[in-house]
Amino acid sequence: xxxxxxxxxxxxxxxxxxxxxxxxxxxxxxxxxxxxxxxxxxxxxxxxxxxxxxxxxxxxxxxxxxxxxxxxxxxxxxxxxxxxxxxxxxxxxxxxxxxxxxxxxxxxxxxxxxxxxxxxxxxxxxxxxxxxxxxxxxxxxxxxxxxxxxxxxxxxxxxxxxxxxxxxxxxxxxxxxxxxxxxxxxxxxxxxxxxxxxxxxxxxxxxxxxxxxxxxxxxxxxxxxxxxx
Amino acid sequence: xxxxxxxxxxxxxxxxxxxxxxxxxxxxxxxxxxxxxxxxxxxxxxxxxxxxxxxxxxxxxxxxxxxxxxxxxxxxxxxxxxxxxxxxxxxxxxxxxxxxxxxxxxxxxxxxxxxxxxxxxxxxxxxxxxxxxxxxxxxxxxxxxxxxxxxxxxxxxxxxxxxxxxxxxxxxxxxxxxxxxxxxxxxxxxxxxxxxxxxxxxxxxxxxxxxxxxxxxxxxxxxxxxxxxxxxxxxxxxxxxxxxxxxxxxxxxxxxxxxxxxxxxxxxxxxxxxxxxxxxxxxxxxxxxxxxxxxxxxxxxxxxxxxxxxxxxxxxxxxxxxxxxxxxxxxx
Numbered sequence: 249x250x251x252x253x254x255x256x257x258x259x260x261x262x263x264x265x266x267x268x269x270x271x272x273x274x275x276x277x278x279x280x281x282x283x284x285x286x287x288x289x290x291x292x293x294x295x296x297x298x299x300x301x302x303x304x305x306x307x308x309x310x311x312x313x314x315x316x317x318x319x320x321x322x323x324x325x326x327x328x329x330x331x332x333x334x335x336x337x338x339x340x341x342x343x344x345x346x347x348x349x350x351x352x353x354x355x356x357x358x359x360x361x362x363x364x365x366x367x368x369x370x371x372x373x374x375x376x377x378x379x380x381x382x383x384x385x386x387x388x389x390x391x392x393x394x395x396x397x398x399x400x401x402x403x404x405x406x407x408x409x410x411x412x413x414x415x416x417x418x419x420x421x422x423x424x425x426x427x428x429x430x431x432x433x434x435x436x437x438x439x440x441x442x443x444x445x446x447x448x449x450x451x452x453x454x455x456x457x458x459x460x461x462x463x464x465x466x467x468x469x470x471x472x473x474x475x476x477x
Numbered sequence: 478x479x480x481x482x483x484x485x486x487x488x489x490x491x492x493x494x495x496x497x498x499x500x501x502x503x504x505x506x507x508x509x510x511x512x513x514x515x516x517x518x519x520x521x522x523x524x525x526x527x528x529x530x531x532x533x534x535x536x537x538x539x540x541x542x543x544x545x546x547x548x549x550x551x552x553x554x555x556x557x558x559x560x561x562x563x564x565x566x567x568x569x570x571x572x573x574x575x576x577x578x579x580x581x582x583x584x585x586x587x588x589x590x591x592x593x594x595x596x597x598x599x600x601x602x603x604x605x606x607x608x609x610x611x612x613x614x615x616x617x618x619x620x621x622x623x624x625x626x627x628x629x630x631x632x633x634x635x636x637x638x639x640x641x642x643x644x645x646x647x648x649x650x651x652x653x654x655x656x657x658x659x660x661x662x663x664x665x666x667x668x669x670x671x672x673x674x675x676x677x678x679x680x681x682x683x684x685x686x687x688x689x690x691x692x693x694x695x696x697x698x699x700x701x702x703x704x705x706x707x708x709x710x711x712x713x714x715x716x717x718x719x720x721x722x723x724x725x726x727x728x729x730x731x732x733x734x735x736x737x738x739x740x741x742x743x744x745x746x747x748x749x750x751x752x753x754x755x756x757x758x759x760x761x762x763x764x765x766x767x768x769x770x771x772x773x774x775x776x777x778x779x780x781x782x783x784x785x786x787x788x789x790x791x792x793x794x795x796x797x798x799x800x801x802x803x804x805x806x807x808x809x
Contacts, residue, residue: 262676264631264632264679266632304673304707306676307672307673307674307675307676307679308673308674308675309627309630309631309674309675309676309679310676312624312627312631313631348552348554348555348560349560350552350560350561350562350563351623352622352623352624353622353623353624353627356624375552375562399557399560399786400557400752400786400789401554401555401556401557401789401790402554402557402560429705430752433705433728433750433752433753433785434750434752434753434756435753436756440756
């Protein structure tokens with residue numbers, strides 16, 4: 249087995265040496281293929297950056313660089329015709345910022361990490377009405393909805409999605425992950441807005457999404473018995 | 478209150494809560510009109526004062542208006558301050574080529590400074606009037622979006638330098654306008670000078686020189702605000718900055734830790750979470766505040782203020798009167 253320089257890649261990310269980080273991965277991919285370097289090289293380093301974020305020892309900017317590295321490697325893997333995610337496709341996730349919210353950075357970082365984890369992302373962008381999340385999930389047989397909000401006043405608009413899921417009898421079937429800075433500041437906000445779970449950082453989103461869709465009731469939105477109401 | 482900032486003794490801890498939009502609720506003003514009419518704003522703050530009787534009154538906490546002065550498209554909110562729907566520029570070059578802001582003529586900045594002047598007139602001699610202001614390290618994020626600014630800051634130092642200069646000119650002009658309006662003190666949240674946003678080495682190299690230059694020339698004392706993340710552990714990064722009036726800590730920060738670093742003479746403000754105020758019961762708020770008072774019992778340079786952003790507009794007024802009664806010793 250090749251010994252990858254995990255510390256070197258981590259240092260490149262933390263010191264914002266984006267080209268150097270991508271160069272390391274590119275050389276390794278040419279030798280070993282994308283599936284292997286993603287699984288054995290990039291993911292372990294991303295897990296370390298995730299832990300460091302939780303411990304408060306790295307900054308948002310450093311996490312952002314980690315997300316950029318993930319996004320670029322995924323693009324290169326796709327261009328090479330080898331998604332190489334080391335696992336099966338996980339299905340479609342609908343992402344967006346809730347109505348009145350315009351803070352896209354967190355959502356885009358989440359999308360990068362989810363793509364690397366095998367998700368196909370339907371990104372609805374900023375300022376998305378609650379009904380549109382559900383419609384999009386149904387139209388594309390999505391397995392999960394992910395909603396972002398930065399401020400309390402906009403986060404409370406997420407309740408509209410839960411109301412829509414309830415109205416269509418999709419609660420418990422189509423999970424809804426919620427996230428954004430305010431969820432880390434206000435305990436109980438996930439329940440308050442009707443979310444099924446949250447992650448403390450973009451890097452933790454893949455684990456959250458997997459756990460939510462692997463719950464017993466979760467199924468693709470368009471595949472519900474009897475169809476949506 | 479003035480004694481506190483000037484180093485004199487005081488008989489009880491001073492206090493202030495950021496209740497900008499709550500003033501609209503208390504006066505039944507439509508939020509969009511409230512944030513367009515300085516008369517409505519000061520009427521709302523008078524209503525806040527009738528419940529809270531604070532030592533500090535805040536002028537409009539509407540950073541989106543500083544972006545609007547450069548052409549940002551705004552998104553009015555039903556129950557909160559307006560937000561930026563779309564940053565005004567797609568490139569650093571476009572931002573740099575745009576004329577500098579003019580607080581004397583721009584309608585959005587005029588609203589901020591006219592509201593401040595009205596508050597200063599209304600509360601002169603009774604309360605400190607504090608004006609929130611965007612840090613020069615953060616203004617580019619409002620002009621280009623957070624991601625756009627992050628890219629420039631990390632990977633394009635020449636553009637970053639130009640944007641910092643533009644932001645400093647805006648900060649200087651607006652700070653002077655606030656001084657002319659009669660504002661007592663500026664409150665400056667920090668995002669891109671915060672270790673949770675930018676690593677410490679980058680803060681020292683990129684952000685601190687900009688802040689130092691901006692504060693050195695600032696005509697008003699400045700409170701550095703935690704910006705929504707914990708920063709007590711790293712507060713030593715900023716203690717050497719000029720013209721500082723103090724530090725506003727977040728709800729997750731430790732005053733003891735901050736005090737260890739700053740020493741006994743620095744003013745510290747905080748720290749019950751503002752955005753959680755509506756969910757506190759009277760009992761839980763009373764317990765938290767009493768514990769905080771006990772924790773700060775011997776601290777003569779502490780001001781009670783909320784951490785984080787403003788209190789929700791729908792916060793029950795009895796939470797305000799509870800704060801007033803506890804801090805003024807009206808409760809047994």
